[in-house]
Every structure is written in structure tokens, then in C-alpha cells.
Amino acid sequence: MEPIYADAEYQDVPYEEKKRLFDQVAQDMRWETTLYGCYECGICTAACPSARFYDFSPRVFAQVMAREDVHSFYELLNDSVWDCSQCFSCTRCPRQNNPGAIITIMREVAVNNGLQSAKDALKAYSRIIYKIMSTGTQVAPDMLQPDFFPDWGPDVENVSENLDVWRRMVPPETMHTTELAWDVSEKTRVELYMIWKLTGNLEMIEQIDDGIFMILEEVMEELLEEHGYDIDDFDSVLEE
Amino acid sequence: MAEINTCKLPDDLEYHVDFNIWLRRAGDGTFEIGMTDIAQTLAGSIIHCRPKKVGKAVKEGKGLATVESGKWVGPVRAPFACEIVDRNDAVEADATLLNRRPYGEGWIVRVRPADGSEPSGLLDAASAVEPFRAYMAKHDLQECVHCEGFKC
Numbered sequence: 325m326e327p328i329y330a331d332a333e334y335q336d337v338p339y340e341e342k343k344r345l346f347d348q349v350a351q352d353m354r355w356e357t358t359l360y361g362c363y364e365c366g367i368c369t370a371a372c373p374s375a376r377f378y379d380f381s382p383r384v385f386a387q388v389m390a391r392e393d394v395h396s397f398y399e400l401l402n403d404s405v406w407d408c409s410q411c412f413s414c415t416r417c418p419r420q421n422n423p424g425a426i427i428t429i430m431r432e433v434a435v436n437n438g439l440q441s442a443k444d445a446l447k448a449y450s451r452i453i454y455k456i457m458s459t460g461t462q463v464a465p466d467m468l469q470p471d472f473f474p475d476w477g478p479d480v481e482n483v484s485e486n487l488d489v490w491r492r493m494v495p496p497e498t499m500h501t502t503e504l505a506w507d508v509s510e511k512t513r514v515e516l517y518m519i520w521k522l523t524g525n526l527e528m529i530e531q532i533d534d535g536i537f538m539i540l541e542e543v544m545e546e547l548l549e550e551h552g553y554d555i556d557d558f559d560s561v562l563e564e
Numbered sequence: 565m566a567e568i569n570t571c572k573l574p575d576d577l578e579y580h581v582d583f584n585i586w587l588r589r590a591g592d593g594t595f596e597i598g599m600t601d602i603a604q605t606l607a608g609s610i611i612h613c614r615p616k617k618v619g620k621a622v623k624e625g626k627g628l629a630t631v632e633s634g635k636w637v638g639p640v641r642a643p644f645a646c647e648i649v650d651r652n653d654a655v656e657a658d659a660t661l662l663n664r665r666p667y668g669e670g671w672i673v674r675v676r677p678a679d680g681s682e683p684s685g686l687l688d689a690a691s692a693v694e695p696f697r698a699y700m701a702k703h704d705l706q707e708c709v710h711c712e713g714f715k716c
Contacts, residue, residue, distance in 0.1 A: 450635070472634035
């Protein structure tokens with residue numbers, strides 16, 4: 325099948341490969357709840373904060389997927405799919421379409437298939453992946469560093485240099501942390517690691533960044549072993 | 565001293581380009597290992613460095629240490645199968661050493677190659693220039709960033 329647009333990107337990628345990925349989205353169990361037809365009213369795009377800042381439109385996702393336009397789908401999967409902030413403002417659609425959920429499914433397909441666009445999009449956030457998967461809290465106060473938050477101006481330098489002091493200004497003891505948003509119990513982490521392992525999320529990360537995967541696997545293995553679990557043999561856990 | 569734009573590669577070290585590390589032969593069969601100027605620049609302001617424990621056996625390509633900056637985390641990989649014989653507690657106490665003194669006080673671990681494991685693929689500074697130039701281009705890095713107090 326020829327590309328629909330003469331200037332379509334990724335013309336070198338075989339149609340079959342694009343269709344394979346499209347089918348993974350369409351076969352997702354949530355897919356049928358995301359799209360009921362599109363009036364092309366544009367309410368989703370009018371409500372979308374990302375549309376104000378990027379060449380991005382949730383309406384395009386609804387229309388491309390409704391038309392089963394496999395070529396344009398592949399373009400979106402390799403670019404615009406990462407511009408969405410997943411705020412779901414687009415769910416004010418009068419037809420109850422959910423472009424944000426279409427994007428959720430597409431992102432999972434991009435990650436599961438180790439697409440370069442997923443690697444590029446997540447590269448700058450590897451510590452956030454590490455934090456949420458190793459502790460369950462995605463934001464750490466010590467992420468506030470001048471080179472990562474230049475838009476905070478001179479304050480961020482003061483905050484980062486005296487972080488432990490500032491954190492002790494926060495009343496609850498659980499907030500006196502600098503490497504984590506709050507203290508996370510060992511029991512919570514053990515349960516979290518089992519969930520990541522049993523649901524296949526740990527393996528999903530391996531497709532994207534084998535460095536983080538390696539670090540996470542070691543962290544998880546160590547704690548699980550301390551609690552008598554073998555990370556590679558969870559059958560006994562499931563039986564329990 | 566070899567240089568790529570502003571990135572420095574001291575002549576007395578050897579380099580593993582893919583893992584972006586340097587090695588210094590200690591003379592007793594062991595190697596000190598640390599992050600290159602290029603690696604510390606890509607990481608940004610480093611806030612944690614956790615070298616593995618002394619005595620730990622590490623396979624080739626596996627982690628000798630975990631390094632974290634504001635939003636980035638990554639391993640320092642073993643260039644060959646080895647045992648950690650020493651770790652630099654100073655970088656765990658103050659990880660900014662990796663930014664300020666990547667080739668000196670910022671060394672991370674000292675390792676002894678495992679039996680039968682021969683270090684291979686290591687380059688001297690002059691030979692590492694072109695491979696590192698390609699590495700920088702791949703990572704869209706124009707030049708190295710040297711924080712206040714940087715010393716080679």
C-alpha cells in the first residue's frame with residue numbers, strides 16, 4: 325500500500341510493521357472505550373494545554389485512529405505521542421472520545437516495542453523512572469538542581485545547597501527527606517517490586533534503557549532476597 | 565593531554581569509549597576506574613554515587629557503581645569481569661567530586677580482573693579521540709561543561 329501523503333515520513337518502514345503496531349493498539353482491552361466517532365468539533369484541542377505549546381492536536385489522534393490511517397498512526401507514534409501531558413482535558417468530548425487514553429495505549433506500545441521515540445522521550449527522565457520503580461515516589465526534592473531547573477532562577481541554587489535544612493521546615497517527620505518525597509517502608513517496597521516483576525513492568529524497562537533495568541534489578545533482587553524471595557522464581561509467591 | 569573541543573582526556577589513562585570510563589593501571593594488576601569528562605558532562609550535576617561493596621564480583625558490562633544527577637541515573641559499567649578491591653568512600657560522601665575531579669579524587673572503584681579475564685578494547689588517549697568524538701556526536705554533545713573548581 326502506498327503512503328497516503330506524498331511527503332509522509334517513515335516511507336522506508338514497511339506497511340506490515342506499521343500495521344503490526346497499529347494492531348497492538350487496536351487489540352488493547354481498553355481500546356473500545358476510547359473512540360466513538362468524531363464530530364471534528366475541536367473541543368478536545370481547544371481544551372488541550374499541550375496544543376498551546378506544541379504542534380500537537382488530540383483531534384488528530386481521534387481522526388487518524390478512527391480512519392485506521394496506519395501511516396499517519398506511525399508518524400504520531402514516533403513523534404507527537406510524546407507531546408501529550410496526559411491531563412485528560414480532552415475527555416470533555418461530546419462523543420465521550422478519550423484521545424488521552426488512545427495516547428496512553430500508544431505510548432505503552434511504543435515502550436513495549438522499544439521504539440527509538442520512546443527511548444528519546446524518556447532519556448532525560450531516567451532518574452524519575454528509577455525513583456518511582458525503586459521507591460514508589462517519582463519526585464525527589466534533590467532533583468532541584470540548578471542545571472535541571474534554570475527557570476527557577478537563583479533560588480534553586482540556594483534550595484539545592486541547603487536542601488536538608490529547607491526540608492526540616494516541613495512539619496511532618498516523613499517529609500524530612502531529601503532523596504525521596506517521603507519515607508517509604510520496606511514492606512511497601514517489597515510489595516512494589518513484586519508488582520513490577522509480576523506485571524512485566526520490569527521487563528518493559530529493559531526495552532528502553534538496559535542501564536536502569538540493570539540498576540533496578542539489582543536493587544529489587546537484594547531486598548527481595550533479604551525477605552526470602554527469588555526474583556526469578558515467583559511461582560511460590562503466587563501460590564501463597 | 566588530548567582534547568575534543570573542551571573535553572579533556574589525560575594521556576596517562578586508558579579509556580573504554582562505549583562505557584565512557586577511564587582506567588588507570590595501579591601497577592599491581594589492579595585498575596582504578598572513573599567517569600570521563602564527557603560522562604560527567606552528560607550526567608550534569610552529580611548528587612549521588614554509590615560504588616558497590618569491596619569483594620563484590622562483577623561481570624563484564626554490569627554495574628560497578630550507580631550514579632545519580634538531578635533527573636538522570638546510570639551505571640558505571642565494568643569493562644571486564646572483575647572483583648572490586650577498593651571503593652572511594654569520598655565520592656559517596658561528596659558526589660560532586662565526579663564533576664570537579666573526574667580523573668583524580670573522583671575515582672570510583674579499584675578492581676582486579678577476574679581469573680582468565682583479559683582487559684581488551686582499551687584505548688590510550690590519542691586513540692580514543694576519534695571514537696569519543698563520534699560518541700559525543702551521537703549524544704549531541706558539543707563540548708564539556710566544567711563546574712567551578714574543575715581540575716583535571
